[in-house]
Amino acid sequence: MASYFPDVTANRFPPQHPLQRNLGFIFDVDGVLCRGEDVIPRAPEAIERLRRGGKRVIFISNNSTKSRADYIAKFERMGIPVTPDDLVLSTYATAQYVAQERPGAKVYMVGAPGLAAELELAGLVLVEDPFQAEYVVVGSAFDGTGRIREDNAHRITGALRALYHAGAKFIATNPDRIFPAKDGVIPGTGAVIGALSYMLDREPDAVIGKPSKYIVEIALSRLGLSPGECAIVGDMDTDMLAGKRLGMTTVFVRSGAMTEEKLHSLGVKPDFAFDSVIDILAWEGG
């Protein structure tokens, strides 16, 4: 890990700008670097200058349907060079969480092919028989139009049976409720969590995505830095809450889905707030 990221040892003495003290930066993606397919102006430049300045940079997203390989193409279109090691999606983070808890565990999955890919890359065994499952892992079961994926039509019942009959553990990629889409809102992973929780009168044993700390802990572990050495940059209360839970520096950007007023009304006060990611570089005087 230490060889993959730049050597930041020289930066361990505090420079002048309090934000510049941070050796690592964890960036949320949607609303911070892009809005859908549109790149936030100068976001690629901001990442490049941070890296050139010796900072370690990593990207996190609650996305529960895509693998890191899927996200490489998205970052290429944005003009931000990345490898899979720079990406901590909730698919990957969930796979890591389960594999650390029980290596090679048998998993019954609700979700998209990107989730299946990451679970298998982590050495977990996907099972189709709910009665064989040690874990149930749930992501979004819906496509971009809001239809249940054809290959998920039986999977809410499968997950129910794995939890009810086989005593499987219940892990959710993220707690996201709804997303805007072309013809109206569409369900997030929360639809599946809600269905199973109501039927079984039981919450998930763990939720990996923000505002949970798990996804951020996995990003920190990849960076090889402690929470006090890193800032989290995001456009939502969930980003700030995950960072605060771990004692990180929190940086809100106004380029995303949530206004600063809304953030404050939720009782969340970030350490810094900027219009856009490029403004983080103010410490360079430009």
Next chain:
Amino acid sequence: MASYFPDVTANRFPPQHPLQRNLGFIFDVDGVLCRGEDVIPRAPEAIERLRRGGKRVIFISNNSTKSRADYIAKFERMGIPVTPDDLVLSTYATAQYVAQERPGAKVYMVGAPGLAAELELAGLVLVEDPFQAEYVVVGSAFDGTGRIREDNAHRITGALRALYHAGAKFIATNPDRIFPAKDGVIPGTGAVIGALSYMLDREPDAVIGKPSKYIVEIALSRLGLSPGECAIVGDMDTDMLAGKRLGMTTVFVRSGAMTEEKLHSLGVKPDFAFDSVIDILAWEGG
């Protein structure tokens, strides 16, 4: 209504057995008259003798997928003669509830053809465009194997949009969580309620089936009797709770899914408990 059921005026003076005082009997179906396709021994005889003795009899069920027309065949197979007027299923009761609150309302439905049939029979207008909906009515979206019905694959999102964008009211046929089936449990209406409630952080505006009092109130209104003149006969805590909420006589039968010990452990004490419906007729000395 008074002409449809027998004249019970002559019975308004209390006879000796306290249960016999009741002029009307509301029967749950599964676990009381039958177990799946098997008739409970002497259940048809019990119904016949009650009717012959001048009692008004009506049948209620939380079933959210069948119309009353569908249930006629089930009763014919059991050997209990009924007309649709003798049946208060949660499909029918929900349709009555909505039609009484807003006659001719535009309804977006999640559920089976039996629910659609009852909504239309009550003069409600089924809409396919969620943005047109005044009400969302939800029943079970799953088939007997636990797959989401093909014609419901887009309907959880449709219901979400009707509630989120169009401000529709949210009505559930029943709150049932899970049911036993051949290969393991299958989801009840609760899966849909849970998905929508989690996404919207909102409970249904009304739940019609037991243990709610609504379905029983509709049965009482069809009987033309007050709660104090009627007994409810069931095999579950939900039957007893609905009856107690309304001040009815409650009769538990041990022929169904719940043991009397389980019932008591839930803190529910019925007025009477029998092995089977035929034992209700003990007052006749037979």
